[in-house]
Amino acid sequence: MNSVGEACTELKREYDQCFNRWFAEKFLKGDSAGDPCGQLFKRYQLCVQKAIKEKDIPIEGLEFMGPSKGKAENSS
């Protein structure tokens, strides 16, 4: 699956691999201590944010339906 920014696709793949492994083998089994993918995520994020600005994609705080959005905002 590609990234919105063509240059970010490889960084996205590395992050996704790390995340998918952590999600399946740790998080879902009740072990959420320590996200090993932080560094990969930061690198990937920098690239994506740049691509979003360049492509003028309108991301901002949006009102969604569903109660979970409220919970997400209340928790840190």
Next chain:
Amino acid sequence: MKIWSSEHVFGHPWDTVIKAAMRKYPNPMNPCVVGVDVLDRSLDKQGRLHSHRLLSTEWGLPAIVKAILGTSRTLTYIEEHSVVDPVEKKMELCSTNITLTNLVSVDERLVYTPHPENPEKTVLTQEAIITVKGISLSSYLESLMANTISSNARKGRDALEWVISKLNTELEELKSTRDGIKPAMAAASTEK
């Protein structure tokens, strides 16, 4: 405004369905989704995982339609928020389009929970609110969109089944490689 909702039962346990849901794209049933990015991800105090994602979709609109819509964009974008609670075993996903918003709003909400009577199954409840803006054919178009959403929902469920099957195949291949190596190693060591 049109509200559409449905309920579906997957013949797989919740963990399996959720793993597939997080890796839903790409899949052959939803070829229009051409990009997925994670904008933010965090754990809250209750240990739930929040993800904020951006989906890029390419509908392959003919040039004349684009001209009528007054857009030079070929891609439309969708923002998605999801929350996965591994203790309560609940995944909730909300999405909305962030382009073409002057024409239409499609807000969707999906909730995946284990089947109350059978832990080997998972229930998906899905609902959408569709609002076509500013033109008199709105209720007709909203019905049309509800049908599209319904058919896309079917494709989405088929997509999850496809991903689950793919992940199981990968697991089987891994196991048989490992099992192939073990007897070979055992034979090698008894020869010595």
